[in-house]
Amino acid sequence: MIKQGSHAYLLAWCIFILIVGVVLPLGARQYQISILTEVIIFALFAVSYNLLLGYAGLLSFGHAMFFGTGAYTVAIVLNHIPGLSFFSAILLSVMVTTITGLAVGCLLLRHKGVPFALLTLAFNALFYAIATKWHSITGGDDGLSIFRPDINIGFAQFSTSGITAFYYITLLTIGLVMLFSWYFTHTAMGQTVLLMRENEERMKFLGYNTNVSRLILFVFTSFLAGLAGTFYTLFFQFTSITAISIDMSTIVVLMVIIGGTGSFVGPIIGACVYIYLQDFLSDITDRWPFIMGLIFIFMILYLPKGLSGLIDSLAERLRGRWHLSDKVEIAE
Amino acid sequence: MMGEIPVFFLHGLVYAGLLFLVSSGLTLVFGMMNVLNLAHAAFYMLGAYFSYSVLYFTGNFYLSLLVCPLLLFILGALVERFLLRRVHVFGHVQELLITFGVAYIITESVKWIWGNYPLGVNLSGFLTGSVNLFGLFYPVYRLFMFFCAIFISLVMAVVLYKTRIGIIVRASVDDSEMVNALGVNVPLVFTGVFGFGAALSGFAGVIAGPLLTTYPGMAAEILVDAFVVIVIGGMGSLGGAIVASLMIGELQSFGALLIPKLSLALMYMLMAAVLIIRPSGLFGEEQ
Numbered sequence: 001m002i003k004q005g006s007h008a009y010l011l012a013w014c015i016f017i018l019i020v021g022v023v024l025p026l027g028a029r030q031y032q033i034s035i036l037t038e039v040i041i042f043a044l045f046a047v048s049y050n051l052l053l054g055y056a057g058l059l060s061f062g063h064a065m066f067f068g069t070g071a072y073t074v075a076i077v078l079n080h081i082p083g084l085s086f087f088s089a090i091l092l093s094v095m096v097t098t099i100t101g102l103a104v105g106c107l108l109l110r111h112k113g114v115p116f117a118l119l120t121l122a123f124n125a126l127f128y129a130i131a132t133k134w135h136s137i138t139g140g141d142d143g144l145s146i147f148r149p150d151i152n153i154g155f156a157q158f159s160t161s162g163i164t165a166f167y168y169i170t171l172l173t174i175g176l177v178m179l180f181s182w183y184f185t186h187t188a189m190g191q192t193v194l195l196m197r198e199n200e201e202r203m204k205f206l207g208y209n210t211n212v213s214r215l216i217l218f219v220f221t222s223f224l225a226g227l228a229g230t231f232y233t234l235f236f237q238f239t240s241i242t243a244i245s246i247d248m249s250t251i252v253v254l255m256v257i258i259g260g261t262g263s264f265v266g267p268i269i270g271a272c273v274y275i276y277l278q279d280f281l282s283d284i285t286d287r288w289p290f291i292m293g294l295i296f297i298f299m300i301l302y303l304p305k306g307l308s309g310l311i312d313s314l315a316e317r318l319r320g321r322w323h324l325s326d327k328v329e330i331a332e
Numbered sequence: 333m334m335g336e337i338p339v340f341f342l343h344g345l346v347y348a349g350l351l352f353l354v355s356s357g358l359t360l361v362f363g364m365m366n367v368l369n370l371a372h373a374a375f376y377m378l379g380a381y382f383s384y385s386v387l388y389f390t391g392n393f394y395l396s397l398l399v400c401p402l403l404l405f406i407l408g409a410l411v412e413r414f415l416l417r418r419v420h421v422f423g424h425v426q427e428l429l430i431t432f433g434v435a436y437i438i439t440e441s442v443k444w445i446w447g448n449y450p451l452g453v454n455l456s457g458f459l460t461g462s463v464n465l466f467g468l469f470y471p472v473y474r475l476f477m478f479f480c481a482i483f484i485s486l487v488m489a490v491v492l493y494k495t496r497i498g499i500i501v502r503a504s505v506d507d508s509e510m511v512n513a514l515g516v517n518v519p520l521v522f523t524g525v526f527g528f529g530a531a532l533s534g535f536a537g538v539i540a541g542p543l544l545t546t547y548p549g550m551a552a553e554i555l556v557d558a559f560v561v562i563v564i565g566g567m568g569s570l571g572g573a574i575v576a577s578l579m580i581g582e583l584q585s586f587g588a589l590l591i592p593k594l595s596l597a598l599m600y601m602l603m604a605a606v607l608i609i610r611p612s613g614l615f616g617e618e619q
Contacts, residue, residue: 110607111611114367118368118559118563121556121559122603126597126600129600130597253429253432287444289440290437290440290444296433297433300433301430
């Protein structure tokens with residue numbers, strides 16, 4: 001599913017997205033900026049999901065358990081530890097999620113394919129049950145509210161309460177993490193996972209411990225999802241059981257399938273399209289999830305490579321036509 | 333506390349019957365087609381909602397017991413024929429995703445058509461009463477549910493083990509390619525079994541409707557329980573589904589009686605224990 005040897009192309013994409021991300025909010029309305037923040041957060045969530053599905057070929061229906069763990073942990077630490085700084089809260093939350101990912105991964109990665117998908121769903125239900133029942137810590141159905149602490153870097157202090165300020169913090173942090181995960185997919189480790197999906201037996205014969213590689217990838221994706229969840233809570237200054245529910249897992253599956261599992265940027269496109277489509281459709285009709293479902297089925301049946309696949313094939317087509325006209329000129 | 337034990341034991345049996353009706357279709361389809369049908373619980377929910385509508389218009393519960401499974405058989409067969417089969421060549425991930433999409437659309441349609449709130453199904457006649465079981469008053473309807481489950485299971489056992497169709501189905505669970513090579517129209521069998529699984533699930537939904545509330549979240553609720561059942565019992569094993577349904581049914585029931593705060597976690601703890609000791613389930617084939 002993932003193409004090799006398109007580094008320059010991907011890097012160009014990343015830089016393009018970053019520039020757009022920096023320039024776009026200048027002069028935009030507050031509402032547009034908050035939508036954009038949401039897009040960035042969900043783009044990270046979708047990218048982390050696609051590392052599982054697109055790169056490792058592991059279909060999970062419970063990715064919200066890590067998103068939700070991140071979302072809850074940051075809310076809990078901010079509520080219980082007074083004077084905790086902005087980045088320490090994020091760090092703590094991400095650490096907890098990563099450890100959770102390790103524990104869950106050890107248990108679930110004994111399975112592959114269909115049983116794995118089923119178990120992720122069951123574990124997500126378990127996490128959801130814990131979040132609903134453990135009222136004293138998680139607030140149950142009421143959720144948890146937080147205040148965003150200011151950023152203090154010794155000589156200077158930034159306020160994070162403004163929408164634009166928080167947008168730039170999100171863009172910077174998540175942008176860097178996203179670049180790192182793009183880099184990760186091009187390290188020997190990332191490539192191992194890719195090759196394992198294609199031919200695991202062979203990788204075993206070549207002396208790779210495929211189970212360890214898969215576990216590392218799983219933990220890495222839980223870290224990314226946890227970070228996305230952390231920012232989700234910081235953004236809304238509130239977390240509720242939606243963050244850890246199977247509905248949240250559903251949303252990320254929809255995003256990734258709409259965007260396409262075939263490339264690194266696919267999920268980013270998917271998150272973008274999903275959030276804007278949701279914003280657009282929910283103004284028109286209350287039945288927008290139904291339309292999302294239809295789009296999803298359509299994608300699976302007719303565009304299994306998603307929107308990024310569609311863009312790729314259109315680009316190939318155009319390029320092919322140009323090449324053709326070049327050739328004709330040479331022949332003349 | 334002691335006096336409540338028989339009651340909770342019976343409650344557990346009733347829920348086990350319901351779980352078996354749902355999980356047997358799931359495990360049969362998985363055993364045969366290697367497809368985990370995520371829309372299975374959505375069919376269960378549709379059964380309950382169809383039954384609500386049949387009762388609303390005709391007031392006849394027995395009619396809905398007949399009509400709803402039939403409708404779901406047709407729906408299931410259509411889903412298999414026109415959606416699942418088209419993505420079969422792309423592999424399991426796509427198959428899972430398509431059933432996931434169907435489940436999502438069904439849930440949203442239910443919210444659209446019947447509304448996003450719980451509906452009550454009212455029964456009349458002798459089903460609403462209680463019966464004296466050795467000095468213990470027990471609702472007739474729960475007993476009725478349990479006997480329905482037993483009856484359906486017996487019919488299924490007879491069909492699977494005593495008829496020609498049953499032989500073909502069991503053989504396809506074992507090795508569908510070989511059965512296909514022997515001249516049986518296996519794709520047709522797949523459509524039939526998928527439809528049959530949907531009908532079973534729908535039947536479970538119809539009988540669950542009056543007891544449990546009919547609401548758009550009911551699918552997700554039973555889906556997870558049914559998944560836990562087939563993980564514990566072993567995927568593709570009917571015997572395993574019976575044993576695991578009984579275990580989960582009783583566990584849920586006594587968990588609610590003895591340690592209400594942890595009753596939900598008990599089920600997952602049992603599943604985690606089975607996964608660690610025997611990853612392929614109690615009756616599953618070793619991989």
